[in-house]
Amino acid sequence: MNIRQKLLTIIEQLPDNKLAILLNLALFWTRGKESIQPMLESQAYQEWLSAENDIYDELFAS
Numbered sequence: 001m002n003i004r005q006k007l008l009t010i011i012e013q014l015p016d017n018k019l020a021i022l023l024n025l026a027l028f029w030t031r032g033k034e035s036i037q038p039m040l041e042s043q044a045y046q047e048w049l050s051a052e053n054d055i056y057d058e059l060f061a062s
Helices: 003-013 017-029 045-048 056-060
Strands: none
Touching: none
């Protein structure tokens, strides 16, 4: 299976909210911009950094 086929298989399994993130990334790349900065400002990245996703408190809580 080639890369395109693997990617299509994965895409078919993604929920709409994750497809939206993937679409934004694909559009970003097709515009010829390969800087990481806009991704660092994205909503998905900010959610990933949020306290809700902080597993360290759970792992190291006394």
